[in-house]
Amino acid sequence: MSYQLLEQRFQQLHHLQHLQAICGWDQATMMPDGGNQARGAALAELALLHHQKLTSVEVADWLNTAENEELSDAQKANLHEMRRRWQNAALLPDDLVQARALAGSRCEHAWRGQRKNNDWKGFEPNLKVVVDLTREAAQIRAEALELSPYDSLIDLYEPGMTSNQLLRIFNDLKTWLPQIIRQAGERQSQYSPVKPEGPFPAGRQKSLGLHAMKMLGFDFNHGRLDISTHPFCGGVPEDVRITTRYNENDFMSSLMGVIHETGHARYEQGLPVAWRGQPVGEARSMGIHESQSLFFEMQLARHPAFLHRMAPLIKQHFGDQPALEADNLIQLYSRIEPGFIRVDADELTYPAHIILRFEIEQALIEGKIQVHDLPEVWNTKMQQYLGLSTKGNDAMGCMQDIHWTDGSFGYFPSYTLGAIYAAQFAGAIERDIGNIGDLIASDNGLSLIFNWLKNNVWEKASLLSTDELICQATGEPLNTQWFRHYLEQRYTML
């Protein structure tokens, strides 16, 4: 049966991805600089092999034949995901793929220096090549998938999502979020929390992070915590590698970083064992992935009830000081402040960063604006959404993110979708089990929450579409009311 042959082939591909994941993790955490060139060459070879095995002619035949074979629902879903992966790999001609990889790695590499020097003039021509090639790729994908060019890119990260739906969601946020931001600002002006005083030795921070991971159910028999410049969740479901970095003057961001990655990790560790190695057994989408990390970070860890549990542990690690009292930590962990940099943004102003990027990259891919226009458009929107000017400071503006340098247009919306999904899951959990604060404060409440996530999200992997997953888990389609409700609760009513 062709379907069986496909399962075998994807199992092989899964093994290759395993090697990629571990060697990629090693590159970011362990490898000395001098090993970089050889590692790059080895990983490129592996990527080529993976591409060849995924796009070889027999795969297309098997995919077509398997459509007429007797399959279970899960197998049908698997076949659907197989076709998606095959399409994503096979749609674009090899020379375009290579040209994009080359332009992307050149642009990204130069960008690391150019951003430091606020060198838009140097960056612009490189980015233009990347955008031109991405438009070409989007055009080809759009025709094959019968989507708009930009939607064909969104589909890579958030299958089934469209820019129209995003537009509705984001326009909705725009109507009520500014009001919450205002109220939160007024409220926080009444408090003046104390900043914890370091140093906070890296070893102690690591121990604290491990404690938090344990509380949050990370399975250390199938994963570990290490250090890298840019924190990430990597590895494979059987062996999830999360990373953080330590600033000895500030333990707070690393602690939340570890908890965020723990959310990603538990999703991976919780994917269904029966479907290991098959596309349908993988994470549903980037947005659903981010919903799990944000659920752990925002819905759980920054919750007052959680910080009440953490405070004694934090004091155990760093000694007693007034700043480490639970109430002070709660105030610190919910402060908001509009800023230039997306990755430093708080939960309330983060969506503005995403909406801005969404609007810009849609216009850019559809040719309504050009690379040349980016600094000005960025500045205009930043003034409009966050009251900040980036004029003459592109390093803090349109040059701040890595995503565009290698052509990952269409990715940004996943971040805010994740926040919205997370709040909707939280709403359903409160309906199904009980108040999240009470659950956190109780003995086995966290386990109940994790069970709910396991049953409704992790174990579902890609067996359902994102729409179906959300509907089955929460009883309603994707909507922003839970996100609004949650933000109001957290930031205006405390």
Added chain:
Amino acid sequence: MSYQLLEQRFQQLHHLQHLQAICGWDQATMMPDGGNQARGAALAELALLHHQKLTSVEVADWLNTAENEELSDAQKANLHEMRRRWQNAALLPDDLVQARALAGSRCEHAWRGQRKNNDWKGFEPNLKVVVDLTREAAQIRAEALELSPYDSLIDLYEPGMTSNQLLRIFNDLKTWLPQIIRQAGERQSQYSPVKPEGPFPAGRQKSLGLHAMKMLGFDFNHGRLDISTHPFCGGVPEDVRITTRYNENDFMSSLMGVIHETGHARYEQGLPVAWRGQPVGEARSMGIHESQSLFFEMQLARHPAFLHRMAPLIKQHFGDQPALEADNLIQLYSRIEPGFIRVDADELTYPAHIILRFEIEQALIEGKIQVHDLPEVWNTKMQQYLGLSTKGNDAMGCMQDIHWTDGSFGYFPSYTLGAIYAAQFAGAIERDIGNIGDLIASDNGLSLIFNWLKNNVWEKASLLSTDELICQATGEPLNTQWFRHYLEQRYTML
């Protein structure tokens, strides 16, 4: 040109080996237990891919055509090494290769428990399967290579070496080594060195090891030091991964272990950059590899002059105590004591362990003895060579090593060949540059020694046969006089 196509193919294979080496290192140093099954499957997939790419039909064609192409001497040597690798992979039928891998991994896995329980009866049938399959493989190799069966196995690890030559060498050792052992025993009975008193914290031991690696020229931009249960030197020349383990009651064995692996590492790091990725650019043989680690450990690090340099550093790390005086360390690091276990053996009694195994495995592969006879033959030879009985204690006898469990017959001789090569290199260095003790004590003497090794061994990679390499480096063919001279100096004349 076919030769060029071969270079490309071997470059590809090199990339796959890179992934294998890093994921293998990770498995031994970083991976949590729960990741083992997935890692095993991923590495097996990679091994299969490697095997297919190495033995695909076009490679045989290219090898034949390339013979008639215009090639430089180095290219000819490369072609020769390509053919060797192809032969080693292609000679055996796939089902025999698979059967051996399966029997080996089964036997090895069961052995881990059986050795603990001294369970020869349990081990015997598994080992019999391994030996039967190894005999079959040796027979096929022997016919193709026109060697005796056992020599066809030796050739895997020490190309060009024969059991006749080994017999001559080992019989020679047997004539003079017992006398040195006796003298060394008499001499050491006059001393009673003090044992250093711990604890020696693992962190300090690691720092001391890193210092020693630095003194010995390890390139930390192309490698690192970590912990594993069984110390090894892995990774790739561009990124060499060495490991050790720490016993907080004894820093001495880990320190020498790290230095030993540093010798392996410098060989890898010193292989010629121009031939990276090609077979001719790889290490010459297991014996030459061991010669470098033993040169670093025995010729350099256990040398009184080196221990005089190390003693202050050791005291810096662990605090002052009489046992850490140079003279005491020198006595400790040259003590001998016949024992059951090869890996714990001192330099003087080590060859007896090897000769015993060589004689037994030759007889076993050639069918002169059977697996059933092993405990008795082992006991007889242990009594004869080291005066120790292993009767009823096979855990400390013929079950102690991992090598036979997966069919690596023919490997053991490399250890003692390494010791003999190392001493011969040391003799040539004394002739070419000066007394090794004086060089160690001087400011840049170690650099001179490393330059000599780089020019005469590391940079030669597999460009010469082992015979040629030894002759060119030392001016004479392999012989035991330098080993004898060195052992007498170190153990009877101090």
